[in-house]
Amino acid sequence: MKRILHFLIPILALTISVLIMNSSEFFRKPRSKIDDVSGYIEAAKADIIHGRLDEAKLNATNLEKAWETVLPRIQFSSERDKMGDFEKSLARLKGSLAAGDKENALIELSEISYNWENIGD
Amino acid sequence: MNESLVVFVRGLISFVTLLIFARILGKQQISQLTFFDYVLGITIGSTASSLTTDLDSKAWPHWVGLITWTGAVFLTQLVSLKWRSVHKYLNGEPTVVIMNGNIMEKTMKKIRYTTDDLLEQLRLAGEFDIGKVEFAVLETNGQLSVLKKTQYQPVTPHDLKLSTNYQGIGAELIYDGVIIDQNLQQVNLDRKWLYAELKKHGIKRTSEVFLALLDSSGSLYIDTYKDHITMPSDIND
Numbered sequence: 001m002k003r004i005l006h007f008l009i010p011i012l013a014l015t016i017s018v019l020i021m022n023s024s025e026f027f028r029k030p031r032s033k034i035d036d037v038s039g040y041i042e043a044a045k046a047d048i049i050h051g052r053l054d055e056a057k058l059n060a061t062n063l064e065k066a067w068e069t070v071l072p073r074i075q076f077s078s079e080r081d082k083m084g085d086f087e088k089s090l091a092r093l094k095g096s097l098a099a100g101d102k103e104n105a106l107i108e109l110s111e112i113s114y115n116w117e118n119i120g121d
Numbered sequence: 122m123n124e125s126l127v128v129f130v131r132g133l134i135s136f137v138t139l140l141i142f143a144r145i146l147g148k149q150q151i152s153q154l155t156f157f158d159y160v161l162g163i164t165i166g167s168t169a170s171s172l173t174t175d176l177d178s179k180a181w182p183h184w185v186g187l188i189t190w191t192g193a194v195f196l197t198q199l200v201s202l203k204w205r206s207v208h209k210y211l212n213g214e215p216t217v218v219i220m221n222g223n224i225m226e227k228t229m230k231k232i233r234y235t236t237d238d239l240l241e242q243l244r245l246a247g248e249f250d251i252g253k254v255e256f257a258v259l260e261t262n263g264q265l266s267v268l269k270k271t272q273y274q275p276v277t278p279h280d281l282k283l284s285t286n287y288q289g290i291g292a293e294l295i296y297d298g299v300i301i302d303q304n305l306q307q308v309n310l311d312r313k314w315l316y317a318e319l320k321k322h323g324i325k326r327t328s329e330v331f332l333a334l335l336d337s338s339g340s341l342y343i344d345t346y347k348d349h350i351t352m353p354s355d356i357n358d
Contacts, residue, residue, distance in 0.1 A: 010141040010144075013137045013141065014137075014138065014141060017134040017137060017138060017184070018184070020130065020134065020180075021134065021179070021180045021181040021184055022181055071122060072123070075122045075123065075126075075127050076127055076130050076131070076180075077179065077180070077181070078179065079176070079177055079178055079179055080122060080124070080127075080176035080177050081177045083122055120179065
């Protein structure tokens with residue numbers, strides 16, 4: 001038993017470490033509607049394309065909430081600068097929507113989408 | 122992002138990984154390390170440090186770097202163990218710097234080893250008179266092995282044809298107030314005997330004992346927590 005534990009403990013410790021370091025893909029997947037980042041990105045994009053700016057603002061707010069829900073889960077396996085880029089794009093998106101700038105809002109959403117796909121990759 | 126929490130978790134990962142990898146790589150002491158081993162150690166340590174605090178990159182690539190270096194060192198160790206020529210190629214060979222009492226200036230020049238270095242290392246080896254040295258070998262880890270001329274070597278009981286008693290390694294029977302039963306069994310003794318011995322020394326409980334050692338001659342060394350020293354000597358300024 002002692003000999004088994006002698007090997008089992010380090011193997012277990014290394015396995016847990018590897019899983020934590022590569023968990024972003026798993027933890028990015030939505031657990032409910034509240035943390036569906038991709039869903040809100042697509043919804044906001046559709047709203048802007050069809051000129052529904054009020055709905056787009058609502059979806060942008062929901063997107064921010066979803067991001068705040070997902071962030072604690074993915075922070076151990078993701079890069080700080082990529083997470084920072086996501087938050088900056090989100091702030092610019094909100095600004096663009098507040099100004100009614102559809103073109104810029106679409107550009108920012110595209111960047112948000114790109115950042116989201118690359119976080120933890 | 123909670124940076125402190127992330128650094129804490131990554132620090133734990135780094136610590137556990139280093140601990141396990143260091144155990145895998147073996148028990149070489151700092152003094153036994155070659156220059157290459159030393160550099161390897163620094164690189165592995167530096168990578169582990171980046172794994173902990175470089176939050177702008179993922180922990181995973183650093184971890185892969187860590188396992189790559191450790192794996193490379195482990196492989197080098199295995200290859201060195203199997204093929205002597207590879208071991209010599211990787212770690213270098215010891216160099217004779219004093220032969221038959223003569224300093225090997227040309228050899229020293231080749232390895233960029235100065236006379237000052239030689240004299241310093243001789244002094245560190247306890248040899249202040251170079252005239253007493255027959256051979257001095259600079260080992261691959263940078264230490265100097267010194268062989269004195271026979272007329273200056275210390276006399277041993279063997280030289281005087283004296284018989285000596287066997288001296289083995291002492292067994293720890295009590296550490297920090299706790300009896301180590303495994304060691305007691307190894308020396309074919311039991312708790313009953315130990316309690317009787319403690320009683321002889323005026324000790325009532327094992328919790329009073331910091332360390333109890335049994336040497337190969339059968340004598341028991343006991344150190345209690347109460348040292349009964351009224352004026353401890355202070356070697357500080």
